Amino acid sequence: MSGQHPVEIDTSRPHPARMYDWYLGGKDNYPVDEEMGRQMLSLDPRVPVMARVNRAFMHRATRWLAGHGVRQFLDVGTGIPTEPNLHQVAQQVAPDARVVYCDNDPIVLAHAAALLRGTPEGATEYLQADVRDPDAILDGARKVLDFGRPVALSLVALLHFVSDEDGAHDLVGRLLSELPSGSHLVVTHATADFTPEESAAATEKLKAAGVTLALRSREEFARFFDGLDLVEPGIAVPHQWHPELGEPVPGQEDGIIPGYGAVARKP
Template identity: 45%
Template sequence: MDRPDWAPKDVDIEKASAARLYDFFLGGSYNFEVDRELGRKVAAVAPGVYDFTRLNRAFLRRAVAYLCDQGVDQFLDIGSGIPTAGNVHEIAQKANPDARVVYVDNEPVAVAHSDLLLEGNPNAVAIEADLRDPDSILGHEKTRQMLDFGRPIALLTVAVYHFIPDSDEPLALAARYRSALPSGSYLALSHVTMDAMGEQVRQLIDLYRDSQNPVTARSKAEFTAMFDGFDLVEPGVVFTPQWRPESPEDVGPHPEESAVYAAVGRKP
């Protein structure tokens, strides 16, 4: 497979990645044929995947806007993916030009393009690191320079934990990040589930098994457990289009077809 000029030298172009698949489903161009091939297979058995990703992205935008309204001006976005319209720093810095953002992803393509996008922006940086290594993120020089851990921080882990298998102890990871956040901080999460659209999600999981990022779906109770130590803000745990929609039309007649739970919590 030919390597595009824009692809970092250390990126694996032989195996599909979650970040590049997400970019493909959102209509982006920073993906490889191996990603597009798998993306087409996924869409053939789970045509709702385009809505899954679109509605999840819309939840992220609404969550960031809500957090800005609460006075939050620091954001740690882990699993940020490949830059696309409506990035966290664009929303946050429109509300507050001094808002600071740290993007984190373990996909070299995502980090490389984030670096390009952020050139000339002194209040936003990107680092290459993995959610499963909290110390490498929380203790990173760029993180410490950009974020003040003495003031509230919004931790965004949107559509990420379903790539963390049970063997990597997701609840312990969530607790480690919670312990690092000061009082008044927020956590925004979304996570794929088989509680709805079960057959499509099952087939999606089967196809993702051979990618760099296999998927583990979780129930509403398992998802809610990730907010231990946080007070859920209204409307609590819901499907992505139900979380503070801008209009009833945004919810539609079957919000459960998003197949993704979403919620935001505040640390007391």
């Protein structure tokens, strides 16, 4: 994190990381984020449940990976710290785990100290960078992670904010291209497959506020894993992926969770 300076925070329009913080009951958001969050709730009051389901998926996936020997994690689209953070989950299983966090929202940088308190045996670092600049992410991550050993690339609740015009699939491919065999890709992603009308309305509201929402079908989601070996049970609704590895999120069974999650290994 040394040498990184906070960038001016844009409070004129909502930011996904701050909206996510509001859904989770956090305080690091602005009126513009709360206003858009309330508009999303008017379309589907279960949006906070969806946010918690994504967070719980990250916890379970990290626990599974650390339990299967992965000791390095690159978390892109980290969001505002909410305990337990990824490094806390990983280092609870493997105290020597090394974690690099990355986000493009300057408010996350302002709170990055919470992401840098890990075990003495392990390491944590924070990068201010955007997923649309994968080379900057890789260059920064190399300072902490050994790319000669497997790395888990975590992209949780991120890629639905990256448009096809920005080359979402190619960006993931570029990040994976530098990681060795035995590395893993972890992704959750919103979809319109289950709730097309509500999803279309949400997309339009966010677009009007300057926020991209690129909902993808199961087939489009699966393309992120081309050339990789999916971990059982494969592509699933997030809370149905290895539920035995964590506690259920209250309300997760009360309706549809319009998203997918999966973990895959690079052969």
